[in-house]
Amino acid sequence: MPLTFAAADTTALPLFVVSSDNLENWLSEQTDPIQAWIRASGFSAAIGSAIMLPGPDGLPVAAVAGYGTEASRKRSRFVLAGAVSKLAPGAYRLQDGVPEDELQTETLGWLLESYRFEKYRTQSAKPRDLIAPEGIDSAQIEALAKAEALTRDLINTTAADMGPEALEAAARDLAAEFQAKIDVTVGDDLLSKNLPMIHAVGRAADQEPRLIDMHWGTSGPRLTLVGKGVCFDTGGLNLKPGASMGLMKKDMGGAANVLGLAHMIMQASLPIQLRVLIPAVENAVAGNSFRPGDILTSRKGLTVEINNTDAEGRLVLADALALADEETPDLIVSMATLTGAARVAVGPDLAPFYCDDDTLSATLSAQGATMADPLWRMPFWDPYEAMIEPGIADLDNAPAGGFAGSITAALFLRRFVDQAPRYAHFDIYGWQPKPAPGRSKGGLGQGSRAIFAALPTALGL
Structure with missing residues (x-):
């Protein structure tokens, strides 16, 4: 599949990126049902974790990706990419949580997470697309x-x-x-x-x-x-x-x-x-x-x-x-x-x-x-x-x-x-x-x- 960003007008779910040490602060700003859902799931915002947030009809209305701790990020590369496979198939629009100076790297990692070598075998994978956030050179990425x-x-x-x-x-x-x-x-x-x-x-x-x-x-x-x-x-x-x-x-x-x-x-x-x-x-x-x-x-x-x-x-x-x-x-x-x-x-x-x-x-x-x-x-x-x-x-x-x-x-x-x-x-x-x-x-x-x-x-x- 092409390693490209989704079109800007694509229907997309909001994606919040939350670090482990900021999870409680972020939760305090959410509604009671969202707080209850995330706490019940055991979501800790560790690197490689993600959770879908349901609406009143049970369908997802947003998602949260874990960004780990500062110490764990030093031991990782392309941190956001670790959460991509945990998200439901579809398109996403970043809301906040990724430092501005990390946006280029993290969005590149998202695209590279979609790489598949299919010369000898087709690999079925439902895409998780990303709309390019403002402030990055999407064409260069x-x-x-x-x-x-x-x-x-x-x-x-x-x-x-x-x-x-x-x-x-x-x-x-x-x-x-x-x-x-x-x-x-x-x-x-x-x-x-x-x-x-x-x-x-x-x-x-x-x-x-x-x-x-x-x-x-x-x-x-x-x-x-x-x-x-x-x-x-x-x-x-x-x-x-x-x-x-x-x-x-x-x-x-x-x-x-x-x-x-x-x-x-x-x-x-x-x-x-x-x-x-x-x-x-x-x-x-x-x-x-x-x-x-x-x-x-x-x-x-x-x-x-x-x-x-x-x-x-x-x-x-x-x-x-x-x-x-x-x-x-x-x-x-x-x-x-x-x-x-x-x-x-x-x-x-x-x-x-x-x-x-x-x-x-x-x-x-x-x-x-x-x-x-x-x-x-x-x-x-x-x-x-x-x-x-x-x-x-x-x-x-x-x-x-x-x-x-x-x-x-x-x-x-x-x-x-x-x-x-x-x-x-x-x-x-x-x-x-x-x-x-x-x-x-x-x-x-x-x-x-x-x-x-x-x-x-x-x-x-």
Whole structure:
């Protein structure tokens, strides 16, 4: 179903949002029958609770959604969305109770609560629609929700239907929607275009590896987004165990996120020159798979010793980053489901990012909090540079020992960006392990809303 607000003239029930610590005050202003009904129900205004208020004929005339306590809200995201499924189907109009500075986030959460992935099974769900309250930018919120749905749909689609060809098709659809230019380099043409590591990682798969290159905008600061598009990752010859392979359809989550972010940017008509680079491959096993012990020469000329074929994402990103850097854009952002080490460090909720620019990092972190898209800055720790220098080649794609795995991967990528004045790398998870308000189990956008909100400041728009 479309993630949009109901029309302003829709017949709707009033919806009161009440916090637990304000419940008694709110009740004191209600009629005796309403007080009796709510007290008899045991409604405490906890997060995720709601109650319908009946009229004289027994039909609902209003609803109340719980907003919890200040302490419980700090432990939650999209608080209002937690109550949506408890409401009767129909349309609602917010009355009061949501702080003005939370309206944008809470109404976005309401829309995202309606997301359903229905490519393989229709999910019957009666809608709970919301009329956009005054004081919000409803068009932008709908655009954010649509972009998030795009990201989730791409990640949730099984690898059988979301290989490099399908990922290219999704990028072409997006380019067509916004009249962007798109070029795709496929198969052995990657070698003639000096993109050897993308070719090496993807050459063993049935679908040929490719680099998707999209341009939009003709004036303004230049932003290049690079997204990891490993559509399935077996681990290559360093084959993953089955338990670790089960979620590898999401290994193109970086690509899905940059496409969602590009959608936000183009929908908002930001006055920038946008470039999107996606190396789209499958890391498969065949007689021509790249091998442990191989030494690959990158686009930049740096040689890379392969100590684990399951550390392939940084290889395809490296060639794309080197290409991006040659244009010297004002800002390069890479997004990738890159390391398990990042998940160990911060879990699935936080998107860790790396950036040497303190001002840009502060802006990203602040917007992550504002946009309910939490980030955590990690260090480009220079003393660890030696860990990615194997001696036999310029770089090691999988340093031994396992320490600081996310940091060493980020340091590896930074070696391929030395002309652009600013670079930020996001090591995201791109997956919601358990259902939560506004976040169904499955594919998830991470970092993209924060980046989008930071761009006006970061690029001086």
